[in-house]
Amino acid sequence: MDRVANGFRLIACLAALAVAGCTGVGDPAGFVIASQDRFDFMPCKDIIANRNAQTGRMKQLGEQIEKAEASPGGFLVSAAAYRSEYVQARALAAAADRAARLHNCDAPKPN
Secondary structure (H helix, E strand, O other): OHHHHHHHHHHHHHHHHHHHHHHOOOHHHHHHHOOOOOOOOOOHHHHHHHHHHHHHHHHHHHHHHHHHHOOOOHHHHHHHHHHHHHHHHHHHHHHHHHHHHHOOOOOOOOO
16 A cells, blocks of 8 residues: 555656646747847848737737636646747747847837
8 A cells, every 4th residue: 555655646746847847948948949040131121020920929829828728727738739839939039029129120019
């Protein structure tokens, strides 16, 4: 009986570590995905178009994440299906914004 209890404790600890590992992923993970100089050699028109596209994609993914998290167990679904793509879109938008500032592109940011 003691072995069974220890086995359950081990499984519970591993599950807790797995969940804790997922919460530590943030924007720095996106910077690994997106090269920061990706947009540096593009003209302003292309930089702004890419930034707007990534911002729109972030909005779309944000809505899907909210919708998934509204259902029971939705946090797991949203983390598995949408979170990594959202982090990538946010990193690409930040890289495009950085390039826009570097080139003094004066187009207003989308809302």
